[in-house]
Amino acid sequence: MLQRNRGFTLLEVLVALTIIAISLGALISTSGSQASNAAYLKQKTIAHWVALNEITQLQVEKKWLGKGDTRGSTSMAGFDWYWTRTVIETEDKNTQQVEYRMYTDESRENQVTRLVGSLSRREDITTTQ
Numbered sequence: 001m002l003q004r005n006r007g008f009t010l011l012e013v014l015v016a017l018t019i020i021a022i023s024l025g026a027l028i029s030t031s032g033s034q035a036s037n038a039a040y041l042k043q044k045t046i047a048h049w050v051a052l053n054e055i056t057q058l059q060v061e062k063k064w065l066g067k068g069d070t071r072g073s074t075s076m077a078g079f080d081w082y083w084t085r086t087v088i089e090t091e092d093k094n095t096q097q098v099e100y101r102m103y104t105d106e107s108r109e110n111q112v113t114r115l116v117g118s119l120s121r122r123e124d125i126t127t128t129q
Helices: 010-060
Strands: 068-076 079-089 095-103 111-120
Touching: 010 068, 010 079, 010 095, 010 111
Parallel strands: none
Antiparallel strands: 068 079, 079 095, 095 111
């Protein structure tokens, strides 16, 4: 009676190892991409918060700005954020458009986000009876 060896051939083992190697390579590539995207989104979110804080501060202080560009910087979450503020007059004399461009570098070459808001001033309203 002949006894047959039961098991995998060398070819079957090599095919299985090739499939596993390709799958693991794709998985590692995807993980690296996701980590990079998460870091970018974190940076963009914080930069957006900085811009929101700057516009809110202007609104709370009821500042009325001269038109044109202004540069500044703010620290948040352990990083220095550099911004350029552009003020544009609108058709309504009581409203200004304010645009913040947020950068990660002082030379302002790496823009992370942009936020546009508005400032309003109220004139005293007089009523007659």
